[in-house]
Amino acid sequence: xxxxKKSVLVDQDSRHLGRRMDRVVQSLTxxxxxxxxxxxxxHGCVLLNGATCAFPGQQASVGDQVEVRYDAKQIYHPRKxxxxxxxxxxxxxxxxxxxxxxxxxxxxVPTIRGETNTxxxxxxxxxxxxxxxKQVFTAHRLDRGVSGLLVMGKSLEISQQxxxxxxxxxxxxEYTALVAGSVKKDKGTFNTLLxxxxxxxxxxxxNEEIGQRAITHYEVVQRLKGFTQVKVRLETGRRNQIRVHxxxxxxxxxxxxxxEPKLAAHRRWPYKRLALHxxxxxxxxxxxxxxxxxxxxxxxxxxxxxx
Numbered sequence: 001x002x003x004x005k006k007s008v009l010v011d012q013d014s015r016h017l018g019r020r021m022d023r024v025v026q027s028l029t030x031x032x033x034x035x036x037x038x039x040x041x042x043h044g045c046v047l048l049n050g051a052t053c054a055f056p057g058q059q060a061s062v063g064d065q066v067e068v069r070y071d072a073k074q075i076y077h078p079r080k081x082x083x084x085x086x087x088x089x090x091x092x093x094x095x096x097x098x099x100x101x102x103x104x105x106x107x108x109v110p111t112i113r114g115e116t117n118t119x120x121x122x123x124x125x126x127x128x129x130x131x132x133x134k135q136v137f138t139a140h141r142l143d144r145g146v147s148g149l150l151v152m153g154k155s156l157e158i159s160q161q162x163x164x165x166x167x168x169x170x171x172x173x174e175y176t177a178l179v180a181g182s183v184k185k186d187k188g189t190f191n192t193l194l195x196x197x198x199x200x201x202x203x204x205x206x207n208e209e210i211g212q213r214a215i216t217h218y219e220v221v222q223r224l225k226g227f228t229q230v231k232v233r234l235e236t237g238r239r240n241q242i243r244v245h246x247x248x249x250x251x252x253x254x255x256x257x258x259x260e261p262k263l264a265a266h267r268r269w270p271y272k273r274l275a276l277h278x279x280x281x282x283x284x285x286x287x288x289x290x291x292x293x294x295x296x297x298x299x300x301x302x303x304x305x306x307x
Contacts, residue, residue, distance in 0.1 A: 022056035039076030104273035148278025172282035178275035190245035
């Protein structure tokens, strides 16, 4: 049966401007009950600017394209709400994989010290006790201090298939970063070999025997007092890649304690986290083949800097 599709473009004069996404969707679906509206979000039926929208409380802004695709004869039950103290936010979940919004204080996986308070441990505990799985397996990582979107497989096979996509540079990964100083070029690309020293600090090298190719594309969004907001797209996903590339260019990520920390300090950034957020993620679902697109709102710390 064909899906019902309804959409709206939010402009300056729209009655939806500033409204919560769940209220916009409720209006588009002829005032479905709130529970069913939340179910549409949980089942990936709501798109915001082409990406799956999983945040019902997000406010509509000028230029937003909100679309709903659903079977009018189906009842979309909201997902059972997990405990509030998970330590992460669930963006999307099915029987094969889970997409989460990582908070900045968590490691993705244990280091050689064997930490137990990690994102992969918390998500594994959730799937064991709430969604009927056994554990999750990482497909990629975010540094501690970095927030944003991560996908994990509920089996080693699913995780490996997503990893294979990353190896082929297929997934779309876009970050928002606040970097020190005024970046001169409106857009550019860093293309270096990254190596690791004995202290696990990353650096660019000309030595092909020890370096891994790392390619980072960026575009300036706006230049503000003492820092620049940039949109960053990763072609490769090396550890610390964004941080190293911008630090070596003289524009370290604000709040970075490792790479050019003196330059990275800013009087308006008292936070322990980095001003770096994995904002968009897109990949092909390993089982269905469907394109999965997600977008995460900017964290409040970054929003405050942009005011």
